[in-house]
Amino acid sequence: MTLENLSCQKSFGGWLKRYRHRSRTLACDMTFAVYLPPQAEQGGALPVLYWLSGLTCTDENFMQKAGAQRVAAELGLVIVAPDTSPRGADVPGDPDGAWDFGLGAGFYLNATEAPWSRHYRMHDYVVEELPALVEASFPVSDARGISGHSMGGHGALVCALRNPGRYRSVSAFAPITNPMNCPWGEKAFSRYLGEERARWREWDASVLIADAKERLPLLVDQGDRDDFLATQLKPEALEAAARAAGHPLTLRTQPGYDHSYYFIASFIEDHLRHHAAALAG
Numbered sequence: 001m002t003l004e005n006l007s008c009q010k011s012f013g014g015w016l017k018r019y020r021h022r023s024r025t026l027a028c029d030m031t032f033a034v035y036l037p038p039q040a041e042q043g044g045a046l047p048v049l050y051w052l053s054g055l056t057c058t059d060e061n062f063m064q065k066a067g068a069q070r071v072a073a074e075l076g077l078v079i080v081a082p083d084t085s086p087r088g089a090d091v092p093g094d095p096d097g098a099w100d101f102g103l104g105a106g107f108y109l110n111a112t113e114a115p116w117s118r119h120y121r122m123h124d125y126v127v128e129e130l131p132a133l134v135e136a137s138f139p140v141s142d143a144r145g146i147s148g149h150s151m152g153g154h155g156a157l158v159c160a161l162r163n164p165g166r167y168r169s170v171s172a173f174a175p176i177t178n179p180m181n182c183p184w185g186e187k188a189f190s191r192y193l194g195e196e197r198a199r200w201r202e203w204d205a206s207v208l209i210a211d212a213k214e215r216l217p218l219l220v221d222q223g224d225r226d227d228f229l230a231t232q233l234k235p236e237a238l239e240a241a242a243r244a245a246g247h248p249l250t251l252r253t254q255p256g257y258d259h260s261y262y263f264i265a266s267f268i269e270d271h272l273r274h275h276a277a278a279l280a281g
């Protein structure tokens, strides 16, 4: 596996780097960002937090806007941010050029329907191929946490719920909680997975939680001034599903906050400390 370094910036004593590589899973070139705290130069293997961004994002949004590097440097936490979909000239996007499907909107699932199924396999990329690459290339351990925002917050929940033992910690900011029952999810799932709604259930966090094989505690922050709250995100669906399943959920409603990275930047420190504590064990 060859990694091509695209950029390198010193940040809080560590290094923010971007890489391109050929993805077998996605059948295209992919770019990801990694923050290596200062402890990465001292030997030893560090825990890793995988961050999944939301609709329209690339690997760059989180690293540029969340302000995570200072605390990650203090905690000795590596952060890896992949892109949000496959990319490239032969990767199909939304036929209408919309921003909520296709490029930048891979929904962290494995598509089953043509033409999407050839490239749109972000679940396997994020859960398997990327960690294998990261663990072979950087001084990291197999202590993995996962977090994300909106589409990526849901992706983090689903990656953890579908893969018991793979992650030691999980959290989300303003996640889509029940994509089977919101416009973003219905549009994406009907195309990526086909019209048969029964097949959508294996990619919906509020459904998966009922039969989860592992009860990893969920930390979720949600702003109450989020424009997408009532129509797309519906935290009450996750809350009800967690309660019914007896799954530990800390759902914090943050007054006055919207859906933006200003919200994420306000609470990222709490999430990083939550992950670092779990990953240290």
Ligand SMILES: N[C@@H](CCC(=O)N[C@@H](CSC=O)C(=O)NCC(=O)O)C(=O)O
Binding pocket: 053, 054, 055, 056, 057, 061, 065, 099, 149, 150, 151, 152, 259, 260, 261
């Ligand atoms: N059309 C708008 C809205 C897109 C948007 O709000 N994207 C969010 C994620 S939404 C759910 O997955 C986002 O993170 N945007 C990037 C950012 O840096 O804020 C648009 O194109 O901005």
